[in-house]
Amino acid sequence: MSPIPPTALNQDAAVAIPATVTSPRFRFLRSPALRKPATIGGLALLLIFVLMALLASHLEPYNPTVKSGPIYAPPSGAHLLGTDDSGADMLSLVIAGSRVSLIVGFAAALVAMIIGGAVGLLSGFFGGKTDMVLMRITDYVLVIPDIPLMIIVAALFGRRLLNIIIIIGAIYWTSTARLVRAQVKSVRERTYVKRVRAVGAGNTRLIGRHILPQVAPLLIANTVLTVAVAIFAETYITFLGLGDPSLISWGKLIENSFKGDAVLNHAWWAIVAPGVCVTLVVLACTMVGQAMEDALNPRLRVGHLSVRRFRLRSLNTGLSSE
Amino acid sequence: MRSADYVVKRILFAIVTVFVAITLNFVLFRAVPGDAVSALRCRNCTVAFKEIQRRELGLDKSKWEQYRLYVTHLLRGDFGRSLRTEQPVLGELWAPIANTMPMITLGTVFSIVIGILAGVISAWRRDTLLDKTGLYTALGFYSMPTQWLGLLMVFFVAGAIGFPTSGIRDPTLGILVPASAGTVIVDRLRHMALPALTLGLSLYGEYALITRSAMLETLGEDYVLTARAKGLKNLPIVWAHGFRNALLPIITLIALSLGTIIAGAITVEYVFSYPGIGLATVEAIDQRDWPVLQAIFLLLTVSVIVFNLIADLLYVKLDPRVVDQ
Amino acid sequence: MITRRLRLAALGVAVAILAAGCSGGKASTTPSASGKIKKGGILRIGTTSYIDSLNPYNYIEAQATTAMIMIYPQLVQYAYTNNAFQIEGDWAKSWTTSTDGKDWTFNLISGAKWSDGQPMTADDAAWTINTTIKYQDGATAEMAPSVGHVTSAQATDDSTLVIHYGAPVGNALAQLEQLWILPRHVWEPLAGAKGNGLKTYRPEQHLPIVVGGAYSVKQYEKKGTTEFIPNPNFYGPPSNAQAVALTYYTNSDPMITDLQHGQLDWVDQVPFEAVSVVSKDSSLVLDKVPGSETTNITWNSNPRKPKDRELLDPQVKKALSMCVNRQQIIDVVFSGYAATVESLVGHISPLENPSLGPLQYDCTQGNQMLDQLGYTKGSNGIRVAPATTGQYAQPAHEMSYEIVTPTSTDFNVDREFEIVKEGFAAAGVKVTQKVGGDSTAAYAVETGDKCDPATSTGYTGFDIAMWDWIGYIDPDFMLSVVTKGQWCSWSDTGWDNPAYDKLYEQQGATIDPNQRKQIVYQMQQIIYDNFLYTQLINEQLIDAHSKHWTGMDPNLSGYSKKYYTAPYQTG
Helix, strand or coil, X not given: CCCCCCCCCCCCCCCCCCHHXXXXXXXXXXXXXXXXXXXXXXXXXXXXXXXXXXXXXXXXCCXXXXXXXXXXXXXXXXCCCCECXXXXXXXXXXXXXXXXXXXXXXXXXXXXXXXXXXXXXXXXXXXXXXXXXXXXXXXXXXXXXXXXXXXHHHHHHCCXXXXXXHHHHHXXXXXXXHHHHHHHHHHHCCHHHHHHHHHCCCXXXXXXXXXXXXXXXXHHHHHHHHHHHHHHHHHHHHHCCCCCCCCCCXXXXXXXXXXXXXCCCCCHHHHHHHHHHHHHHHHHHHHHHHHHHHHHCCCCCCCCXXXXXXXXXXXXXXXXXX | CCHHHHHHHHHHHHHHHHHHXXXXXXXXXXXXXXXXXXXXXXXXXXXXXXXXXXXXXXXXXXXXXXXXXXXXXXXXXXXXXXXXXXXXXXXXXXXXXXXXXXXXXXXXXXXXXXXXXXHHHXXXXXXXXXXXXXXXXXXXXXXXXXXXXXXXXXXXXXXXXXXXXXXXXXXXXXXXXXXXXXXXXXXHHHHHHHHHHHHHHHHHHHHHHHHHHHHHHHHHCHHHHHHHHCCCCCHHHHHHHXXXXXXXXXXXXXXXXXXXHHHHHHHHHHHCCCCCHXXXXXXXXXXXXXXXXXXXXXXXXXXXXXXXXXXXXXXXXXXXXXXXX | CCCHHHCCCCCCCCCCCCCCCCCCCCCCCCCCCCCCCECCCEEEEEECCCCCCCCCCCCCCHHHHHHHHHHCCCCEEEEEECCEEEEEECCEEEEEECCCCCEEEEEECCCCECCCCCECCHHHHHHHHHHHHHCCCCCCHHHHHHHCCEEEEEEEECCEEEEEXXXXXXXXXXXXXXXXXXXXXXXXXXXXXXXXXXXXXXHHHCCCCCCCCCEEEEECCCCCEEEEEECCCCCCCCCCCCEEEEEECCCHHHHHHHHHCCXXXXXXXXXXXXXXXXXXXXXXXXXXXXXXXXXXXXXXXXXXXXXXXXXXXXXXHHHHHCCCCHHHHXXXXXXXXXXXXXXXXXXXXXXXXXXXXXXXXXXXXXXHHHHHCCCCECCCCCEEECCCCCCCCCCCEECEEEEEEECCCCCCHHHHHHHHHHHHHHCCCEEEEEEEECHHHHHHHHHCCCCEHHHCECCCCXXXXXXXXXXXXXCHHHHHCCCHHHCCCCCCCCCCCHHHHHHHHHHHHCCCHHHHHHHHHHHHHHHHHCCCEEEEEEEEEEEEEECCEECCCHHHCCCCCHHHHCCEECC
């Protein structure tokens, strides 16, 4: 009979992990899910943008903070993407913006990974009361609407970059926690782990040597997905005027186009360029992260209520089972 | 565990979460540097006057006492007064809420309709170019920042189809001559159309993917293959079954997407100057009108909790297996 | 600080204000040269400034001022003729003054009625004035400056009002132009304890408002459309338009688009980013008038500020200001529609002191000055303020500051900040932007929570801000904002200088215009020398309307009922 179809959201608690994930831990890299052109394309795109961010100051044709051309000049030989409402070169602005956007994305995802990973690890490993308490907390955090909370915290506590990173990270760790918890639980049941314990290994050793390595790849895959969410969230916050005013990011460029009446001035280049970048990076992260997760553990279920935006993991059949 | 127990458990959970939200609300806003009185529009306020205000607002009491007051007021429906207008907050929010509700309903309807259509087409023509295009388009829209999509709409679409890009009504409608109900409704819909469309486009991706995968599963099932082998005309049965398969996750997704929809609504309303609850949030932030912001946040949170509860209960009804989670 | 939102108090008259009253000619709605006025039509106005209240005792936004001018009677208003502002009568036909200048008698148009049919008499005016005086330290403080130095008012008959001043006041009419007369039979019962009911009453929530001006309000939406319908009982020249619809836009983009597509007839202030687009559109008429708004760098000049006291030194401020490229601000932020300005009072005032400065854009000299003053550059290029001793001793510290900016400006303040930041950086001083919120919120950042002039508490929480002022025709108000008396109210510099305050009192009581001019000039020089503000630019006011309407005069914005009543359709 056919297996229970993985319809979205129809998911039970952690199921036994199939063989692909035991060891060696990077066998998943050979999974067909990662061979698809879409995934490779996504990876390539991501790499391009990361390189752009790293080499930003070398790639910018002009200084993005000064006026280097007429106001709202259309794309031309001198300015490939035209200029913005202050006469600064759009291409340089977009390249410069990749820095902050990607930094926020990765840093916030890192914060989420650490918090979520820790919560999931402790929850799954110790079970019992710890598990219950931590999962309750996760439930509460999950239910509170993310964007409004971020907006309010940003409004209340200031617009420094660090605040933004922490806020984003502090909200999006929940799905990671659940995933890790499920993973840890099943790993913990493995026989060899029980044997190791019988031999007298302490908890730290157990977690560090045996469980963490099993969990790590999935954690990383999940974090890639979180990067997408984090970049998305940053553009939201900045658009509403809550971003750090001194930094150029893609979100800020979109905000500038809005405030600078780009639509009225028919300056489509000021609007299109930063948005396309965000879309591409988010898309790329989603595809890559999705593919990684599928390759690692296509059948892991984590409960119907852990769906937050971009948790397309539950909709994995769309991309990976073709 | 039995279904009934599960239901009770979820309801209790919802209630507790509401209290957690209330407490979080209180803590957040009390942690703001300065208090409600300091931000008061108080041109000629002497320090003495501010002290009186503090006492009236109970700001001189202990945190516990303030918390208790806050909760009791809430339960009475008293959300405090706006710092800007000095009017009861709830009264100020009815109009924005009334404006937002139809718009996000319309947007959700768009996203479901477009999503299902896209999903069905994709499943029908699985693995073809059409399928892949459909999927990536859905993902593409899903990955776009909503405000950016809104700006693109304003730029490329609004002018082309002649729809208004701001506000909720034509300013001259009904000034000199009373407008008929029909004209008013059409006017409102025209103003709602673009914001709702933006919202719909940015959210339809999920529905498309679910529908597609649900359809595909159904098509892959044994009895379907059997039916096909027997040469039976399977289309209506299959599609109906596949569709029903998708219905549960779609409905649940709607209930769970409220948070996302609201987030999208905030930026969409900002771009389109649509006077709803999203725009009210942005303005409250700009004006540092904390009581209003607090009330909005609480209302949104409670709505999300309620919708999650509904999703939970729907689940129990439609797929009892979840009870064993 | 303070944008056109915060209009209050003394407006002065530039020309021809004499103690002996002049009888303002009641200007009628003069048709254009072609003669015919086509009455009717709905005048659809677009704006990015909203009406926050229709209660003259409790409002902030400038748009509220305009709305209240339309609906409430005033004794006098402004006319703009021959490139100058003149006081003319609104409800008052004529006026005289007693020989000692302390009593003003106003002859009001008789037979006037409120919109609910009740007779509108001098008693309403007297009541409004007396009530405003009675609670001027509390509930009615906001309108109190319009009756500054008034001891009482009385109605000697239904159409004669006598106002008694405690001392002769040079700009009485200018101040009274900011007085709105309220219907006693509606407002008196609302007063309550200490008049608080007057301040908290929200007339716009209780339509129809009882009005006596040119229009009544048929519909009010704070962030939507407010509809004005001509008041049939109006004593003055009636509206040419059949209705006026003022629509608020949160973003100027759709507003200008609507104007271009014929969904609006008039935009009362075209944002600078949109001017180039509008000027290229041949279906629209662009009007430019010298505006009254000036933008500035506000320096915290509180002599008791505990930190960064190097910024109290006018030489330091001057040196930094010399590094700011004001021309670039004009080009980038205002699309060229602005001019540099030196005096706080602004170009709008005929009493502007023309011999201040001017401030040169010369960063080399600015750097030299700072070098000579002993602020040496550190290894990272940022200057260091050396340690000081004494009562307000400070350790040595980098010259690195925050600049507070409000979100509610009618120009792109972020861009303006960037240019200032660049300029200061060239002088070796680092600044970061602190977004303060809207007018009220940002102002609270400047004054602090516990602002109290009596104990000189406040103005310790910021170093520098960037904001704007709406200048007035009579400089009285602008000169007052740096007095101690305006601490926690209109002052944002926190300056405290008793000698200056004395001059302020003096100019207010000087009747002879030449003598007053000398004092006013001197005061501007003092403000300039102390660099309480670095005035950046003086905006032009640009409005645009479609070719189907004419008769708009942007000069009258906020000064006269004719601003709305005069425009008419061309067909």
